[in-house]
Amino acid sequence: MTSQDFANGSDLLSPSVLQNRNYRHFLISRTCSSLAFQSLTVAMGWMIYEITGSAWMLGWVGFFQFLPMLILTFVVGAMADRYDRRRIGLICQWVEALTVLVLGVLVWKQSLTPQGILVAVTILGAAQAFERPTMASLLPGIVGPAMLQRAIATSTSFMQTALIVGPALGGVLYGFGHIVPFFVSGLLFLAAGYSVGTIRILSAAPTARTPVTFETIFAGVAFIRRTPAVLGMISLDLFAVLLGGATALLPIYASDILEAGPFGLGLLRSAPAIGALAMSIYLGRYPVVAGAGRKMFAAVAVFGLATIVFALSTQVWLSILALLVVGASDNISVVVRSSLVQLMTPDEMRGRVNAVNSLFIGTSNQLGEFESGMMAGFLGPVTACVIGGVGTLAVVAIWMSAFPVLRRIERLDGK
Template sequence: MSSQDYTETGQDHAPSVLQNRNYRHFLVSRTCSSLAFQSLTVAMGWMIYELTGSAWMLGWVGLCQFLPMLVLTFVVGTVADRYDRRRIGLICQWVEAATVLALILLLWHGQMTPARILMAVAVLGAAQAFERPTMASLLPGIVGPAMLQRAIATSTSFMQTALIVGPAMGGLLYGLGHLVPFIVSVVLFLVAGYSVATIRVLNAAPAARMPVTLQTVFAGVAFIRRTPAVLGMISLDLFAVLLGGATALLPIFASDILSAGPFGLGMLRAAPAIGALGMSIVLGRVPITAGAGRKMFAAVAVFGMATIVFALSTHVWLSILALGVVGAADNISVVVRSSLVQLMTPDEMRGRVNAVNSLFIGTSNQLGEFESGMMAGAFGPVAAGVIGGVGTLAVVAIWLWAFPVLRRIERLDGR
């Protein structure tokens, strides 16, 4: 479930991993880019709702983020496995900064329209489609196999912090002025680009480049398809969040139901990350050592029930609490899925597998936002949230029957 997809395994954080200069630059790049993107998501969502007052338009924001990922997935994976991953990340962050700068100029001249916001969202979505799997594939070449799990666990804390601070920062900055979150995001993207440019790794791109054929392009799909446990986990995540995600509706809840304002919207957006960060700390101290599959199913069921509570809530504190539970439950599923994918994917295929995994994540999030917006437009936000939560519970029941291999997973190494 996507916003917490950086979590891997509950290992103790090792201070020595932060002594690696290249790893520190990697953390700065990922964190700044995430802060900028999360802040922009809140600002653009609030702005387009101010301009249109339409739940349908919020759904189109999610669709415009998703479509570039859908179109580019297999191109992204092949590129990430053939070329310098640092350079790809740098280009992506330059493109993101230039896009936000264009939005600043449009705002400055009073020429912002919903169509132009959606165009900017699509460009940012395309850049993110390249950046996320490419940067994830870069990490093993920075720290090496021995420190990989600890490096991922440490980066999880930084990313979750960005997911907490970013939305709240976006809401607060937007309250200070429409231009402010966009200006800050440009600076953050430039810092992210500088940081990734200074990373030094021996194998920034794979040494051997296989010919580009249909077989090599779709190798990530083939790998996932022939691994039933991985297929079951990522498809469970796909459909659960596709139905149960209420992120796109938060501007409506904050404005019309909870009367929380832009800063309240930022807090609502941050609540799932706060829950996920808390759960990642718990799992770091008490890792999942038995019954991983059963705990994953239980967590997804809790995710669905908490979504229903959020949809029915008319109190800001209860809504924030429910979203915190959503994030904590989400994190458990992410730990199981991401740990297995990390352990089972060969390095030469990591870009393609990460690209496919990102497509599943993007489908569940961005397409889920589109689905939520359409449902809210048709039935209202409360009914849309309740229907989504019930749908998530139904998905859990179906997957328990369809993927019995998941119930039998005991350890995070798949044994």
């Protein structure tokens, strides 16, 4: 399935994709897990800032969420290519459910400390390190190559919807009581695990049981290194979001700068996902057929500019508008990168390649939150965000020169 197939009239939410029972269960699992995680992130971020009043602690939350991914990436990829991916996803989601329910009990007993939150974040980060690349690798075995790109677009729209609803849900539930978002998230993780356990894939992949060696473990890295388009694309996303991401600072903006409260924090967290969902729907009907690489660079530049606008804003409506643009521009990179990684990677290597891709994403998101929190602690949140946006614009200029192959990409299948 290529970009031209979309241009010939395919809708984003294609009935032929959604009629696939296994794909529906896949969507339910990913959506419930994302809803739970996003809701939980808002609740924990607000709670730890309420307890400590420290931008540093918000940065450490991102760091401890990222650390397990950094340590486990290559173990995750090897396991996803050797064992049943459905079972790995189910175990991860049930571990997440148990962790969140324990957090809820501690909140109920009023004994949850900032250190306890960091421990929980580390466990959740480890589970996410396994879940995300494993579930991404599972998708081609559910729908087959002919429907893969349409399935990716549909999955992206569902995930962005979860990213919209999840943060707002977390803010609303937190307003009803500190304990509520933890138990609701626990139930959503349980539902996600049940759904992935009912999936039946087209083949028994992965079936390969090659000996575990240094070479096989790092085969995903080798594949990315010898594929300049993939290397340039995921590294562009890595550094752009690492520098330009302001997610970790949203509790400070909502509390101290915009004075919007926890519900306002939920709206701010949802705004990028709303923009991304709108863009995914647009790209489903009007795909990037020509000049995909050049348009991707332009989108990342817009991402940096919108970050600067958000950093300087003191009005809630302008901040939300800037974050909408941030999400819409970022989604272009997500669609291009996801399509290329899945379609260009052999099935027996998808676990390892997706693990490396997830490490890049985690670095840009979680380590980006750590970087933002640390910089805000030194320079203040506004200065930190402005520097991040300017840094993103610099990355675009450098990558256009260092990876000319990206400028020549015309289609979403990398041809």
